Amino acid sequence: MSVLPPRSGLRSRLGLGDFIPIEKRIDRHPWLATVAIGGGLLAVVAEVFVPDLAFLVFAVTALLIGYAFSPRDEVTGLTLLLSATFLLPANLVLAPLGQSGVPSGLLASGLLLIWFCLRCAPDLGTDRHFQPLRIVVLFAVVSQLASYAAGQVRGLSPLELSGANAGLLAELSAMGILLYTADTLRDIRAVRRVLNRVTAGAAILAFVAALQFFSIVDLAKLIRLPGLTVHTSTADFVQSRDGFNRVAGLATHPIEYGVVLSMALPIALHLALTAQRRKAARWVVVAMIAGGIPLSIGRSAILATGVALLVYLASLRMRTLLNMLPFAIAGLVVVQAGAPGLLTSIKGLFTNAGTDPSIEGRTDDYAAVFGLWQHHPLFGIGPGTYVPKLYRVLDNEYLYELVTVGVVGLGVTLAMFGMGYSLSRRVYRTAPSADARGMGQALAGSIAAAAVAAFTFDAFGFAIMFITTHVLIGCAAALWRVSVRDVPEAERLPPTWIRRLANRTLRPA
Secondary structure: OOOOOOOOOOOOOEOOEOOOOOOOOHHHOHHHHHHHHHHHHHHHHHHHHOHHHHHHHHHHHHHHHHHHHOOOOHHHHHHHHHHHHHHOOOOEEEHHHHHHHOHHHHHHHHHHHHHHHHHHOHHHOOOOOOOHHHHHHHHHHHHHHHHHHHHHHHOOOHHHHHHHHHHHHHHHHHHHHHHHHHHHOOOHHHHHHHHHHHHHHHHHHHHHHHHHHOOOOOHHHHOOOOOEEEOOOOOOOEEEEOOEEEEOOOOOOHHHHHHHHHHHHHHHHHHHHOOOOOHHHHHHHHHHHHHHHHHHOOHHHHHHHHHHHHHHHOOOOHHHHHHHHHHHHHHHHHHHHHOOOHHHHHHHHHHOHHHOHHHHHHHHHHHHHHHHHOOOOOOOOOOOOOOOOOOOOOOOHHHHHHHHHHHHHHHHHHHHHHHHHHHHHHHHHHOOOHHHHHHHHHHHHHHHHHHHHOOOOOHHHOHHHHHHHHHHHHHHHHHHHHHHHOOOHHHOOOOHHHHHHHHHHHOOO
16 A cells, blocks of 8 residues: 655644645635625624624634634644633623533533543544643542532532532533643644634733723623523623723633733743744734733732743843843833823732732631631532632632632642643753743743632632633643653753753853
C-alpha cells in the first residue's frame, strides 16, 4: 500500500477528526460569503421586527462560519466552551435547571463525556501516561462524594438538597474541563491557541464593560437567546461606587469581571511579546484588558493584577521591562484623562480599608463559618449546601470550601491551585522551548492571581471565574506534558542553579 506524502498546510488525523487546511479563505468558498451577508441582513431585519431574535440570528451565522473554518480538533471543543463563557451574559440559564443551567457549565459537563469516550478507545490518541492533575481530580471526586454522603446523613432541607445536587453538577463540569484540557491538547501550538481564546474573551468583556462604564449601551441586557431566561438571583451588571459606574461586562459581578481580566493580563502580555504575526492586534488586546481592569473599581482586581504581574514580570529581562514602562505610564494617563478621579477612587479603596463595611463583613465570616465547621470538620455539611438564604453570603472561597466539603475538600482545592502553579513553574524552569517557558510563567502568574483572589470572594460561585480558572489549570498540565514530560531528558534545561553556576564559570575574566 502506497503512502501519500504529507500535503502542505495539512496535519495528520487526530482523535476528534481531520484538521482543515489552515489556508482556507472565504474566497474559496462563495457559499460562506452568502451565509455571512444573508445572516447579517437577517440580523438587521430581526433587530427591527423581532428584537429578541436578532442575537440568535447573529450567533447562528457566526457559528456556521466558525465551524467551516475551525479545525475538527480538541481546541474547537474548548473554543465552544469559552465562547459560551465570554459571549453570553452570565445570568442567562436554562430555566428548568435554575442556576445550574448556565450554558458554559453544561458544555463543560459535555467535555467530560467526550473525554470518557476518547478514553474508551485507545486508538484516539488521548494521553494515557502519568499526569499528576488526574490524581488531584480523583481525590476531588472522592472528596465530593464523601461530602455529599455526609450531608445526606446529616439531613438536608429542600434548599440544601438542591444546592448539594448543584454542587455535584459543578464538580462534573470541573472534571470535564481539567481532564479534557490536560489530556487532549497535543502540542504547544494547541495550548497557545486556547490561551488566545481566553485573552480574546477577556478583551470582549472589557469592551462590553467600557460601553457600560461610559453609559453608551448595556449589551448584557440586550443579548437574549430563545430557551434561556434571566436568573433572578444575579446582581445588576452596572452598579455605582463613588459616582462612577462600577461595571461587570457580561460577568455576574464586578469583582468576577476584574479578577478574570487580571488573570488574562500576563497571558496577553506573553502572547504579544512573542507574536510572530498580527503583533499590533495582540497589543490592542493587552491594552483593552489592562484598561478594563480599573473599571471594576475593586480591591480584588487590583490585588490579583499585582500578583499576576509580579510573578510574570519577574521572568522578563530588565530591558523588556524598561521598554514597557512608558506604555504603562501612558496607560495610567489615558485612564485618568478618560475618567478623572477614577484612580483616586481606587486608591481610596486601600487607604480607607479600615472603615470599609465590606472588610468588616468579610472578617465576620470567619466566626460564622468556624462555629458551624467544628461540628463537621472532615467532610463539611455537604457540597453546595451553604445557601445564603439559610446562612449568609461568604466572600471567601476557601471558607466556603471549608464549611461545605471540610478540611479534605479544602485540601483538594489548594492542591489543585498548587498543582497548576507548580507545573507551570516546572515548564518555566526546564522546558527547552523559550515560548513554552514564557507561557508557563504567564500561566503561573494567572493561577497565583486566581488563588489569591479566592480569599476575597466566593470565586467558584461565578461561572466565568470558574470556567477560566479550570481551563488555565488544565492548560498548565497540558503544557507540562508536551514541553517537559514528553521531551527527552537530555533536551531539558538543567535546574536554574546549575545554569547560573555555568554562566558564572564561563563568564570571561
